Amino acid sequence: MKQDYYEILGISKNASTAEIKKAYRKKAIEFHPDKNPGDAKAEEMFKKAAEAYEVLSNEDKRARYDRFGHQAFENGGFGGGGGMNMDDIFSQFGDIFGGAFGGGGGFSGFGGFGGGGQRRMKGSNLRIRVALTLEEIANGVEKKIKVKRKVQAAGTTYKTCSTCNGTGQITRITNTILGRMQTASPCTTCGGSGQMIDKRPADADAQGLVMSEETVSIKIPAGVVEGMQLKVSGKGNDAPGNGVPGDLLVAIEEKEHPFLQREGDNLHYDLYISLSEAVLGSSKEIETVSGKVRIKVDEGVQSGKILRLRGKGVPNINGYGRGDLLVHVNVWTPKTLSREQREFFERMATDEHFQPKPEKSDKSFFEKVKDMFT
């Protein structure tokens, strides 16, 4: 007689979806193979709970189960007891634990066993964000960052897994009408690594890992872009035994610059000059990613003119040279005038010399583009 699914999860017949999820989460943690290495009874409970959850978490399957009981799944479809393999169960976890097993635990995943043979466990990846100034992005930078990662505790020893004798696989032979069939599946006791913990210090977790804080040096190349992810191999969490550590994934964030705006590899700078500077010309100091530079503004410069400082932008991340710094000239018009100043401009207003006479080179960007197509 198969055990009732509600009974397995310890919930009532009218449990809500959230209650079902919560109950399964509790059972999965309690009977997780990592916590109960070599305990066949725990593994059985783990599988039963997974099967119960698989049915009760699905509205349609739950309705069928409520009406027909276990008979609802007798013929094909979702097989009865033991119908789920460990890979199926662990693939459920994304939904239940929201990556908690990947992030907080040791193993990064249980998929991809195929092929066979002993499998080297990979520790889980760690993710951090690093905020960079535009100067750091343009020039490249080496950041030293404190990272909390799980490492193998000193004094942890391992022994050969007794369930699979160190092969990492369980082989089953079944008799079918086509003859004897051999199927191999990863060992659930050791997760396929072939090893089990022998001794571990009191402060280590079930996988023999302890939390440690380390300063990791991260070389950030020039030209990185917001949202880009860099990988520092082997600086994620350690894996138990002979496994390899996971990676440290570094997400790039770009801090806002007070004067410079980035557009791809180019930078933009708004330069404000006075009316007199526009008329008489001047020399102005400009902020760049490699310090201040002085530029010459010609006399008679028009507002809206763009001065291009070649190679003063951001280096291309793929090595295609360096962007430019585009200086946008803005002529600053005073909002208030003294009586004498007003008289001066009133005289200029009627002076033919001050009337706009734009030449082709003074035309706006859009007009220039228009010219290109006509």
Ligand SMILES: [Zn+2]
């Ligand atoms: Zn094993």
